[in-house]
Amino acid sequence: MRGIPIPDKDTNVEHIYREKTDKRILKRNPWRDYRLHGTVLILVIIAELIGTISIPISKDIEITIMPLIYTIILGLVFYLVKPISWIQRKQARIAEGAMMLFIGVLIAKLAVSSGQSIGLIFKMGPALILQEIGHLATILVLPIALLLGFKKEAIGMTNSIGREPNVAVVVDKYGFNSPESRGVFAIFIIGTVIGTIFISFLVTLSLSFLPLHPYAFAMASGVGSASMNAAAIGPTLAAFPGMETQIEAFAGFSNLLSFCVGIYIVIFVALPLTEKIYNILEPKIGRESIMPKKEGDE
Numbered sequence: 442m443r444g445i446p447i448p449d450k451d452t453n454v455e456h457i458y459r460e461k462t463d464k465r466i467l468k469r470n471p472w473r474d475y476r477l478h479g480t481v482l483i484l485v486i487i488a489e490l491i492g493t494i495s496i497p498i499s500k501d502i503e504i505t506i507m508p509l510i511y512t513i514i515l516g517l518v519f520y521l522v523k524p525i526s527w528i529q530r531k532q533a534r535i536a537e538g539a540m541m542l543f544i545g546v547l548i549a550k551l552a553v554s555s556g557q558s559i560g561l562i563f564k565m566g567p568a569l570i571l572q573e574i575g576h577l578a579t580i581l582v583l584p585i586a587l588l589l590g591f592k593k594e595a596i597g598m599t600n601s602i603g604r605e606p607n608v609a610v611v612v613d614k615y616g617f618n619s620p621e622s623r624g625v626f627a628i629f630i631i632g633t634v635i636g637t638i639f640i641s642f643l644v645t646l647s648l649s650f651l652p653l654h655p656y657a658f659a660m661a662s663g664v665g666s667a668s669m670n671a672a673a674i675g676p677t678l679a680a681f682p683g684m685e686t687q688i689e690a691f692a693g694f695s696n697l698l699s700f701c702v703g704i705y706i707v708i709f710v711a712l713p714l715t716e717k718i719y720n721i722l723e724p725k726i727g728r729e730s731i732m733p734k735k736e737g738d739e
Contacts (some may be wrong), residue, residue: 474535476527480519481536488512495675498641503661506637513630541719572660573699576601576706580715583722597624600715604634604665606704611714637672640664644676655681659688662694663704670696 488508496506519528579599588597597620601607608625615621640662648658655677662673674692678685 465557474532477532477535480528484512484515487515524685551552569655573702573706576703576711580718583715583718584726587722587727590730592730593620596719597621597713598628600711601707602664604629604632606665606700607707610704610707632666632669636669637667640669641672641676643674648680655684655688660695662692663699665696665699
């Protein structure tokens with residue numbers, strides 16, 4: 442994590458974007474766009490009223506759709522539909538700034554959760570701890586991202602599975618508007634939209650072909666995402682009737698552990714390793730960037 446320098450009382454230190462930000466705020470306070478806030482509130486209410494929906498595909502496969510998916514889809518529709526004239530690019534930028542505030546709250550929440558669970562982490566046996574090495578497996582697809590034309594976005598996309606702890610770490614280290622943050626948010630959204638579908642099919646196939654203990658499947662479902670965790674438990678419970686309590690306990694604790702330990706894996710191992718591999722491979726196999734360049738990108 443980068444340290445935040447604390448200036449002396451007599452030292453006039455300004456943020457690099459202070460002047461630009463002040464001009465925008467003086468011109469028109471972005472937080473007073475009440476139509477935007479009202480629209481977001483309506484989308485949240487609609488999503489909560491719909492609630493979580495489970496769609497059975499077959500006897501052993503069930504797709505879980507979480508309210509967050511509805512808000513993403515509805516927000517995209519409101520942005521693209523022409524008659525809704527009060528949601529435009531300007532409102533998207535305001536929402537981007539608001540997101541930064543929520544990320545700050547998330548970082549604080551994760552710090553508190555990790556600190557509270559640190560004693561429990563040291564008391565656990567090696568099995569649950571060692572499973573967190575799986576966070577590093579996503580780095581294997583970094584060369585594919587480079588061949589597809591991604592640049593530093595690939596660092597955010599491939600250093601971990603891209604759930605809440607990883608989003609917080611990447612945004613805190615590189616900044617909200619950085620290529621790395623755009624990459625991790627892309628993976629976060631994709632994981633939210635199709636991750637539950639993918640992991641449900643993956644668990645079903647694994648149950649059919651891998652002769653592992655039920656607890657192993659339960660532990661593997663804890664990837665740090667509540668929706669993906671729920672989608673993975675469904676096929677496991679169906680495959681091992683009578684072990685519901687044990688499977689749910691292992692899956693729930695594994696998911697909690699992915700939050701607590703996973704954040705340290707990302708900070709001390711995954712991100713540094715991904716950066717190092719990126720610096721080695723990008724000059725050799727990197728292609729012309731397919732991402733539009735934004736202000737502040739290197």
